[in-house]
Structures are given as C-alpha cells and as structure tokens.
Amino acid sequence: MAEGSLPVVIVGAGPVGLAGASHLLARGLSPLVLEAGPEVGHAVHAWGHVRMFSPWRYNTDAASRALLEAEGWAAPDPEAYPTGAELVRDYLAPLAATPALRGRIRTGAKVVGIARRDHGRLHDGASRDAAPFVVHVEEGGAMEALEAAAVIDCSGTWGAPNPAGAHGMMAPGEAAQGARIAYGIPDVLGTACATYAGATTMVVGAGHSAMNAVLDLATLAEQAPGTRILWAFRRPLDAVNFGGGARDGLAQRGELGSRAQALVESGAVTALAPFLIDRIAQDGAALVVAGRQEDRTAEVRVDRVIVAAGFRPDLSFLREIRLSLDPAVEATPALAPLIDPNLHSCGTVRPHGEAELRHPEAGFWIAGLKSYGRAPTFLMATGYEQVRSIAAALAGDWVAAREVHLELPETGVCSTEQVAEATGSCCGPAKQPVLVEVAATAGCCAPAPKPQAKGCCG
Ligand SMILES: Cc1cc2nc3c(=O)[nH]c(=O)nc-3n(C[C@H](O)[C@H](O)[C@H](O)COP(=O)(O)OP(=O)(O)OC[C@H]3O[C@@H](n4cnc5c(N)ncnc54)[C@H](O)[C@@H]3O)c2cc1C
DSSP states (O other): OOOTTSOEEEEOOSHHHHHHHHHHHHTTOOEEEEOSSSSTTHHHHHTTTSBOSSOHHHHSOHHHHHHHHTTTOOOOOTTOOOBHHHHIIIIIHHHHTSTTTTTSEESSEEEEEEEETTBOTTOOSTHHHHSOEEEEEEETTEEEEEEESEEEEOOOSTTSBOOSBTTSSOOTTTTTTGGGEEESOOOTTTTTHHHHTTOEEEEEOOSHHHHHHHHHHHHHHHHSTTOEEEEEOSSOGGGOOOOOGGGOSSHHHHHHHHHHHHHHHHTSSEEEOSOEEEEEEEETTEEEEEEEETTEEEEEEESEEEEOOOBOOOOGGGTTSOOOOOTTTOSOTTTHHHHOTTTOSSOOOOOOOHHHHBOSSTTEEEOGGGGGTTOSOOOHHHHHHHHHHHHHHHTTOHHHHHOOOOOOOOOSOOOSSOHHHHHHTTSOSOOOOOOOOOOOOOSSOSSOOOOOTTSOOO
16 A cells, blocks of 8 residues: 555445445555445435345345444345345445444545546656555535545446447437436336336336336336337347346346246337337427337337446546556456456356456556446445455455455356357247337326335336
8 A cells, every 4th residue: 555544545335335444444444435425325225116136145245244243233134135225224324324434434525536646647657656546526516635545446337327329329319308218227116107107118228227127117017007118129139138047046136037038028018129229309299219120220109218228437537547447348357358248148257356456556446336347247245355355455465365255146147158149048939029110108197196115106
C-alpha cells in the first residue's frame, strides 16, 4: 500500500463493497466505503421485488457474518431464497449498522474521479506506485478530494444498462421514447402494475433479468385481460440459452429458465427470434419497434418496451487509472477468458482473486459485479471471494491471497464450446423463428390497483 495511515477506499456499498470492508477490518486495515445512493445496497434495492435465485447460504460473506454475529444477528434460513429487498433488510442494513462498520460508510457520496496524486495517466516515474490515490467525491452538491492508500471499485453495473439498439448503441428514437421504455426489471406486479396491466410489452434480452421480467408479465397477464408479451432475442430460438433446468446447482435459477422456456413453447409469450432493433418511433398511441429478422425487415407495434439486455461497466471515473481490460468483455485479461459468453454457455466460473483482478495500476482493483465487465453470469459468492483475496494481498498475506476458498454451484449447461453449439443440446427441439405484427392496445389499466402482499395488482 502506498501510505499506511490512509484508508482503503471502497466505491459502492453493495454486498461486495461491504464484504470488502469487513475483510479489510479483519486484516486490521482501515476501509472507507463511498456509496452514491441514499442507503447501502442501493442497486439491490432497485431490484428489491425480485426473488434471488441463490439461497441465503450463498448470499452472505464470512467476514461480514462474523461482524454481525458479534452483535447477536440471527442468520436467516440458509435454504430460503430472499428477495433483493430482504437481502438489504436482513443482511446489508444490519451489517452497515454494526459498530465496526458504522462511521466507515458514507452514503450520498458519489465517486466521480480517481487518480494518483500528482500523476495523470501518462505520468510515469518511480514515484507513481508510491503516490496515494486521490478520489473525487460529490456529496450534497459539493466536491471533495479524499486521499486513499488503495482503491477497490465495487460500484456494480446497475447504473449502466445496455440499450435496445442492435449495434450496442441506443437505437434512433430510443432516447426520445424513453418515457415508455424501462431498463432492468420494473416491478410489474407491484409499483409498476398499472403501467403494464392490459398493455402489450416487448421484453428485450435473453438473460435472467429478461426471464424475470417475462415471468412477472405472464403472472400479470393471468389477472389483467389484454396483457400481451413479446420477447425479442438477438439469436434464433434454438440458440437461446434457457439455462440448465433441473441440472442447475441452484434450483431456483434452473427453474427460472425452464419456466421462461415453457412460456415461449406454450405460446403464452410470443418470441421474436432473432429480432434486431434498428429504430423506435411513436405512431399515435403505439410505439413502433422497427428491426430485422435475419434478412427481412419488420415492424412491431407495442405499448411499452422493457430492455433487460444486460449491463456494462461505467469506466468514466477511471480515466486517470491505468487499466488493463479485455477489448470485448471489459474484464481483466486474466479473468475475461473464464467468463466470456462467446466461449462459455454456462456461467460456472472457477473462483479467482487478487492476481486475476490486478491492473497495471498498483493498489487498484475492480471487484464484484463490475469486475465481470459485460459478462452476465456474476454470483455474489464470487465477489466475496474476490475481496477476501484482495484484502489478504493488501495486508501482505500472499499465501491467503492466492488460496481459493469457494466451491460455486454448477449451472448445468457448462461447456467451453461455442454457445450456439452448446445450447442446441439443452434447449429442446429447434423452434422456427416467429415474427408477428401486433396492434397496440390501450396503454394502461384504469385506476392504479393497490399492490397486494405478493406484489400482484390483481
Ligand atoms: C435482478 C438481479 C438479480 C440477481 N440475483 C442474484 C442471485 O440470486 N444470486 C447472486 O449471487 N447474484 C445475483 N445477482 C448478481 C449480483 O450478485 C448482484 O447484482 C449484486 O448486487 C452485485 O453486488 P456488487 O456489490 O458487486 O454490486 P451492486 O450491488 O450493484 O452495488 C454497487 C453499489 O455501488 C454504488 N455505486 C455505483 N456507482 C457509484 C459511484 N460512482 N460512487 C459511489 N457508489 C456508486 C451503487 O449505488 C450500488 O449501491 C443478481 C443481479 C440482478 C441485477
């Protein structure tokens, strides 16, 4: 570390950032967690209505549990599956309130720049590695410069969703129609129910977030007549990875894919596969989503679009840090081949730590969800192992830094073949691509129904 008396700054008070702080404390080091949102677990809070696919036993970190248990915390049932909101309420919030961590977390503190003191990115010299970091923080409308001995960026990717456009950029018209386009997983059975009930919604994306959105809309459709669901995939349907089903080591995750696939096969959800989006425009009350199905152009009329096409890391505040990132995945070159979805259909990744996460900038790491760059398969348990290893390295315990402490559950679809080949064997018989023209329906149900206990608008 550059300067012993300075804190180790952690960017983001998500599950991995807080775990990092716990491991640093256990090593006698001094963490300072800076969180942009008004509360810890701010990103998890945003998907609080979603039930997690991993049970509690995979969702808590060992060093954090030790801090909680010292305060008499009763661990939740290890086999139960919490929602995101329960993860915050029953784990992250009590963890942040422990005497050990309280006072080491600043909320409402957004990191907008990180650099090495007196060194721009270009400036070499023996002094570079010895210089502390300078972290620019926006808090309450003011900007402050803090110094840090080391920095662990655990800021996640929730704030930078991928757009709907075919080319990885926003499609023309996408920004202009933003009022009717949601990114991520809106709470369609709860707070956003009135928006989606009775409407025709196109879900864009193929991962777990898209599956969650489609399943929630399907539940809504059972209760709200006229609710229709289109699901747009980049790939032909026979190349879509719906997961390992019963073979998945995480039963809930396997079931998520199986249920989503069943909805497509039953026709309850209309698959547009492949469908690449070129333009989104308004036509009267409808949104017209124009795209291509292989070599044909097509237009689909809907009321709403949910883009659940994954996320990308925000590298904007790391412009002065010397990063080494794989050009496709935007993870470190050592990690990228382990998680590249072009090479792996599955998402089972061997545990890794400080060595794989290292950048040319000594004393700087990206950990947690953001460390996976654009790859979609991150598990919290992986992040806990990452920060355990980084904390060990910062304490100079290189033996512990290199150890692997984790067995991850299998996804049940593991292969290192190309995805298109690998998924053909686990997705059942190939489906013919379907393309439909759908007339827009009235945008919204009548008076906003009250969300019920389970979040359904009924
Ligand atoms: C819907 C959904 C369901 C998931 N379910 C599971 C599951 O069942 N099991 C599992 O293991 N994983 C799951 N994941 C994946 C992953 O484990 C979670 O996303 C997890 O929250 C990642 O933790 P993190 O701490 O790396 O990032 P985050 O939880 O995203 O936390 C990052 C924090 O950094 C803050 N931040 C961002 N930018 C800044 C900044 N510039 N300055 C300061 N603070 C900043 C954010 O506000 C946020 O609080 C799921 C992900 C999603 C999206």
